[in-house]
Amino acid sequence: MQIIFHNKQRKYDAERLQNTVEEAIERTFAYIPALEQIKSEHATEFSVDVSFISKNAIRELNRAHRDIDRHTDILSFPAFAWQDGRLQEDIRPWLPADSEGPASLFLGDLMICLEVLDKQAEQYGNSLEEELFFLVVHGVLHLVGYDHELPADEINMKSLQDKIVSGDASARMLPCGYVVLAGRPNVGKSTLLNYLSGMTLAITTPKPQTTRDLIRSVYTDDDCQITFLDTPGFHKPKTSLGKAMLKSARVAIRQADVVVLMIEASFKPFVADLEKEILKMAAEDDTPVILLINKSDIVVKENILPLIAAYNEAYPFKAIIPITATTGDGVEDMLKEIKKLLPIQEALFQEGEETNVTERKLAEEMIRREVLMQTQEEVPFGVAIVIDEFTEESVPPEPRKVYISATILCDKPSHKGILVGRQGQRIKSIGTEARAAISEMLGARVHLELFVKVSQNWMNRPQDLAELGLDSKTIELP
Ligand SMILES: Nc1nc2c(ncn2[C@@H]2O[C@H](COP(=O)(O)OP(=O)(O)O)[C@@H](O)[C@H]2O)c(=O)[nH]1
Numbered sequence: 001m002q003i004i005f006h007n008k009q010r011k012y013d014a015e016r017l018q019n020t021v022e023e024a025i026e027r028t029f030a031y032i033p034a035l036e037q038i039k040s041e042h043a044t045e046f047s048v049d050v051s052f053i054s055k056n057a058i059r060e061l062n063r064a065h066r067d068i069d070r071h072t073d074i075l076s077f078p079a080f081a082w083q084d085g086r087l088q089e090d091i092r093p094w095l096p097a098d099s100e101g102p103a104s105l106f107l108g109d110l111m112i113c114l115e116v117l118d119k120q121a122e123q124y125g126n127s128l129e130e131e132l133f134f135l136v137v138h139g140v141l142h143l144v145g146y147d148h149e150l151p152a153d154e155i156n157m158k159s160l161q162d163k164i165v166s167g168d169a170s171a172r173m174l175p176c177g178y179v180v181l182a183g184r185p186n187v188g189k190s191t192l193l194n195y196l197s198g199m200t201l202a203i204t205t206p207k208p209q210t211t212r213d214l215i216r217s218v219y220t221d222d223d224c225q226i227t228f229l230d231t232p233g234f235h236k237p238k239t240s241l242g243k244a245m246l247k248s249a250r251v252a253i254r255q256a257d258v259v260v261l262m263i264e265a266s267f268k269p270f271v272a273d274l275e276k277e278i279l280k281m282a283a284e285d286d287t288p289v290i291l292l293i294n295k296s297d298i299v300v301k302e303n304i305l306p307l308i309a310a311y312n313e314a315y316p317f318k319a320i321i322p323i324t325a326t327t328g329d330g331v332e333d334m335l336k337e338i339k340k341l342l343p344i345q346e347a348l349f350q351e352g353e354e355t356n357v358t359e360r361k362l363a364e365e366m367i368r369r370e371v372l373m374q375t376q377e378e379v380p381f382g383v384a385i386v387i388d389e390f391t392e393e394s395v396p397p398e399p400r401k402v403y404i405s406a407t408i409l410c411d412k413p414s415h416k417g418i419l420v421g422r423q424g425q426r427i428k429s430i431g432t433e434a435r436a437a438i439s440e441m442l443g444a445r446v447h448l449e450l451f452v453k454v455s456q457n458w459m460n461r462p463q464d465l466a467e468l469g470l471d472s473k474t475i476e477l478p
Pocket residue numbers: 184185186187188189190191192203204205206207208209210211233294295296297298323324325326327
């Protein structure tokens with residue numbers, strides 16, 4: 001942003017006041033989504049002219065332009081036609097032609113009479129800076145088409161103005177929305193989610209169908225808020241549990257603002273049915289899709305080209321990006337593309353709401369992860385974990401101590417035998433590894449007790465699924 005000052009008022013400390021003006025303009029811009037959009041679309045900055053002028057001069061302007069023969073505090077002269085923060089004319093002819101150096105688009109003039117402001121400040125018990133900040137916000141809102149001629153407009157303008165002045169972060173407009181990570185099992189969706197959140201929110205294993213429900217991880221930086229959703233992989237379901245998992249992935253895809261379709265670099269160069277199904281849903285909803293080609297660390301670069309070509313031909317992707325989710329290679333490129341596609345709106349989540357995964361849930365998942373790692377064939381896929389007790393045994397500032405008791409629910413009596421193992425060796429080993437992982441996650445000393453229980457065919461029993469929170473009735477975006 002560029003502000004050109006013209007100071008005709010020697011008696012005020014212009015430098016200090018210019019800072020206030022700059023802050024007020026910058027703050028107001030952050031609340032006008034159209035400006036952000038123009039900026040990213042046309043790679044342009046903005047400029048505003050600000051003049052501090054005398055009482056007589058502002059009276060003269062007020063008379064000439066508004067037919068009011070009185071002095072006033074601030075006058076705005078917009079360069080373009082706007083209405084309520086939305087541009088009403090084509091600005092392209094006015095865009096700076098040469099792309100060298102910082103281009104800037106002139107938005108208009110603010111004429112300010114400090115003498116009048118000074119008086120008003122005294123009246124309202126404000127400092128001159130406070131009064132100036134408030135009026136510059138008001139003036140900039142006029143520059144982008146807000147006004148207070150009609151009562152409804154006045155309410156609208158005043159409410160936005162108050163939010164800006166108080167710096168209400170929740171009202172700030174920024175690229176913001178849901179991005180769903182979709183794809184078949186095992187391509188690395190959860191690995192990417194964990195990388196983005198800087199911690200383990202979703203367990204990952206070399207086995208398919210590790211993720212069973214929707215996991216939220218909110219990524220925030222200075223100029224966007226992206227809510228990533230990890231989903232169970234797309235597959236052909238064989239049980240009610242499988243159906244519910246697939247449904248939750250579908251619900252997420254249908255409601256997302258951006259779909260990220262993940263495939264693996266080692267895939268054969270054609271678009272298979274599962275991927276086609278995901279693309280079909282996105283196309284029906286007109287949701288933009290980014291293709292991520294993950295695990296690009298395990299193939300020779302040239303070998304990805306036929307895969308890119310095949311997908312490129314099959315669908316109008318907004319971007320195709322090779323990444324390595326384990327190291328974060330390519331992730332910055334992905335974030336940049338996503339930002340361009342998100343709607344500009346108020347943040348969806350506040351601090352402290354970054355994820356829907358609780359410590360209790362993660363403990364459960366870490367036990368399930370050990371089962372997945374330490375048993376074979378269909379045993380691990382028929383297992384659910386129920387946390388029966390999760391108790392803090394310490395009082396701060398004592399080091400944390402947590403007692404956890406959990407039941408491993410399995411599908412068949414023969415599975416129970418395998419899970420317990422000869423002389424209880426298997427369950428002991430699962431417990432040891434899970435305890436270590438949970439202990440690290442919680443930063444606590446953990447006492448873990450495990451039990452194994454058979455509940456035949458639970459994966460098809462509605463009541464069991466409901467009790468485990470894995471049924472398909474109540475799927476909502478987390
Ligand atoms: N070599 C390699 N392996 C990866 C990468 N991303 C994920 N993996 C591995 O792929 C397996 C499946 O990952 P996961 O995130 O559970 O897949 P999901 O089912 O799509 O959530 C795990 O063993 C990961 O460690 C990657 O970029 N490179």
